[in-house]
Amino acid sequence: MYYSVYMNTVERQKLIEAIVFFTQHTNRCGSIKLFKLLFFFDMLNFRETGRSVTGLQYTALPMGPVPISLFEELRMPKPDLAEKVAIVHPAQNDTEAESKRTKITPKSKWVDHYLTVREKRIAQELADIFLEATADEMSQISHAKGGPWEKAKDRSPGKWKGIIDYLDSLSPTLKMGSGRAKSCDELKQRIAELEDAKSFFG
Numbered sequence: 001m002y003y004s005v006y007m008n009t010v011e012r013q014k015l016i017e018a019i020v021f022f023t024q025h026t027n028r029c030g031s032i033k034l035f036k037l038l039f040f041f042d043m044l045n046f047r048e049t050g051r052s053v054t055g056l057q058y059t060a061l062p063m064g065p066v067p068i069s070l071f072e073e074l075r076m077p078k079p080d081l082a083e084k085v086a087i088v089h090p091a092q093n094d095t096e097a098e099s100k101r102t103k104i105t106p107k108s109k110w111v112d113h114y115l116t117v118r119e120k121r122i123a124q125e126l127a128d129i130f131l132e133a134t135a136d137e138m139s140q141i142s143h144a145k146g147g148p149w150e151k152a153k154d155r156s157p158g159k160w161k162g163i164i165d166y167l168d169s170l171s172p173t174l175k176m177g178s179g180r181a182k183s184c185d186e187l188k189q190r191i192a193e194l195e196d197a198k199s200f201f202g
Contacts, residue, residue, distance in 0.1 A: 011055035012080070013114040015070075018054060018123060020084050020110045025127040030101035031074055032063055032135035036142050037126055039065040040176070043148065043169035044122050047181035050190025053119050058164040060152035064135075064142040065164055074102065084108070118179075125177040147173035 015038075022037045023029045029037070042052035056067040074087055088103045112120060130138060143149055148171055152162035170184060182190070 008055065010114060011053070014119070015054040015056065016081055016084055017110070017112060017115050018119075019081070019104070020106045020108075021112075021115075021123050022127065023085060023104045024106045024110050025124075026131050026133075028101070028132075028134060030103060030135065031071070032101075033130075033133070033138060034104060035066050035071070036064055036135060036138045037130060038067060038070075039142065039164075040126055040174070041119075041123060043166065043174050044126070044177055044179060045119060046166045046187070047169045047174065048118065048122075048179045050182065050187045051194060052166060053115070058148075060149050060156075060162040060164055061160050064139055065149050065152075074104075122177060122179065129176060141173060141176075144171075144173035147171045 018038060018041060019034065022034055022041075026033070026037070038054060038056065039058055042054055042056060042058075045051070045053045054067075056070060058065040059068050073081065075089075077085075077087060084107055086103075086105045086107055088105075090102065115123065141147070148164045148168035151168050151171075152164040153160070154162075156162035167184060167187060170181060170187070175181075
């Protein structure tokens with residue numbers, strides 16, 4: 001129990017730091033672009049370490065990989081997130097593409113207290129790659145044939161509720177940045193070790 005509470009707290013802080021980082025270091029970072037950046041962030045870190053950064057679970061929806069818990073929270077942010085970013089939702093009658101985007105703006109400069117050196121390197125590489133990209137342009141990767149999103153969609157055809165498997169992060173479609181991916185067996189071993197740690201520490 002104590003281990004789980006500790007990890008949930010750390011992952012929450014990492015998530016907030018990542019949100020501030022991406023909204024500060026990329027342009028046109030609305031909610032959908034943010035979801036894709038966080039998805040790539042978690043998947044690339046998992047490829048290297050066998051664990052995600054934020055602890056988010058992603059669902060395959062038509063717009064791409066969506067962390068449902070965060071998607072719902074953006075409607076009414078918890079105090080720790082509301083303290084760090086301003087979230088402005090589009091008016092219901094807006095028709096312009098730009099005005100329809102949920103705007104997320106950092107309230108203060110990004111400060112790293114929780115992200116590791118590896119995590120900061122991955123975040124910076126993603127920010128460099130997708131600095132000017134729109135969410136639609138990023139869909140070429142997030143929706144790529146044979147990628148994690150498509151595999152999850154195919155596991156629940158017609159329902160659009162497939163949970164994305166982190167092990168599918170080994171897909172060649174997510175080969176970006178300078179990190180070295182572990183093998184599938186290495187990742188499974190790492191997952192088992194983390195599960196053992198959870199059960200040992202409660």
